[in-house]
Amino acid sequence: MPRLIEPLGFIFIRVGVVMVLFWLSFLGGNKFRDTIDRKDWLRLVLGGLFGVALNQMLFFTGLNLTFPIHAALIMMSTPLLITIIAIFMLRERIGPVKAAGLIMGVSGAVLLMSAGKELTITGSSAIGDVFVLLNAASYAIYLVMIKPLMHRYRPIIVIRWVFFFGFLMVLPFGWPQFSAIQWSLFTPVNFLAVAFIVVCVTFFTYLWNIYALKILSPSIAGAYIYLQPIFAAIISIVFTGERLTFIKVIATLLIFGGVYMVNFGFRRKRKDLEEAILPE
Numbered sequence: 557m558p559r560l561i562e563p564l565g566f567i568f569i570r571v572g573v574v575m576v577l578f579w580l581s582f583l584g585g586n587k588f589r590d591t592i593d594r595k596d597w598l599r600l601v602l603g604g605l606f607g608v609a610l611n612q613m614l615f616f617t618g619l620n621l622t623f624p625i626h627a628a629l630i631m632m633s634t635p636l637l638i639t640i641i642a643i644f645m646l647r648e649r650i651g652p653v654k655a656a657g658l659i660m661g662v663s664g665a666v667l668l669m670s671a672g673k674e675l676t677i678t679g680s681s682a683i684g685d686v687f688v689l690l691n692a693a694s695y696a697i698y699l700v701m702i703k704p705l706m707h708r709y710r711p712i713i714v715i716r717w718v719f720f721f722g723f724l725m726v727l728p729f730g731w732p733q734f735s736a737i738q739w740s741l742f743t744p745v746n747f748l749a750v751a752f753i754v755v756c757v758t759f760f761t762y763l764w765n766i767y768a769l770k771i772l773s774p775s776i777a778g779a780y781i782y783l784q785p786i787f788a789a790i791i792s793i794v795f796t797g798e799r800l801t802f803i804k805v806i807a808t809l810l811i812f813g814g815v816y817m818v819n820f821g822f823r824r825k826r827k828d829l830e831e832a833i834l835p836e
Contacts, residue, residue, distance in 0.1 A: 560746060561737055563616040568730025569750065571608055574759045575723045578716035590709050592717070599701060600717045607698030608722025613729065614691035621684025623798055628788030629665075629808060630688045636661040636818055637696040654818050661814025664807040665689060699769070706770040715766045 557563050581588045592600070619627050636658060665685075705714045792798035 557616070557620045560741060561750075562733040563620045564613060564726075564730045565733030565735075565737055566750075566753075567612045567616050567726055568734040570754050570758050571612060571719060571723045571726050571730075573754050574762070575716070575719040577755075577759050578712065578719050578763075581712045581716060588710065588713060590713055592709070592713075596705060596708070599705060600714070601721045603698055603702045603705075603714075603718040604721025604723075605725060606694045607702060607718055609725035610694040611691055611698060612722070613726065614687050614694060618684045618687025618691060622688065624788050624792045624796070625798055625800070625804060626685050627688045629804070629811060630685055631692050631695075633661060633665050633689060633811065634692045634696045634699075636815060637693050638700060641696060641700060657814045657817025659814070660810050660817065664810030664814060667803065667807045667810065702766075703769050706766070711766040711770050712763070715762055719762075 557566060561569075615627070640658070702714065702718070789800060793800060
């Protein structure tokens, strides 16, 4: 992006193809054809909005305007945002340690977005960082909201409906950019890159994540995002020549420290948090 595919055109491909792959499970027989209760349809629609449409469009648009390391570091804010959701939705009181952790984590994200003077080919990276932060908030809401459905339906049934509604929401925004793609400019390597992002980065990631949510809490599932900046930093430095500056190191330490302080000793029942976004 944006040399061959604009961000929303890429999302159209990503969501559309993966939706078809998930719906192939319908051919697996009756055990993959549960009837959805009426009370759960709204949760699935909102899951499509926050977990697919907003999540994908905000992230790819933001990534197009910033650097991979920035995006990976800001995505670490997801566990912090889950805690903030608990504070506002459940009116949970926070102690001084957790409050200090939130301040540290948010400070790290703000430092990364505001203090750096780096420029991308589209201008300042700050606006891209903001889009990625909004993406992290959207994904945090999705993790909390979709968890209760894991106890009532097979994960593959949940995720295929989430992608169905997500694709309907992406369609009007992604189609114009998708239709403008000049496929004749693609090399075999370009096609392989698109296939890798669609199959590995999207299909398997969402599939494994939804099965993990059946067993784990949203916070624990989100905690594995901590590994993302490590991989992103190594890959970006080796393959794209991106610099690991002093500002990025300080921001990383602040975010890591904040996440640790917020989650250390957190003992509130998860069920209240998971059902706070959308009551039964």
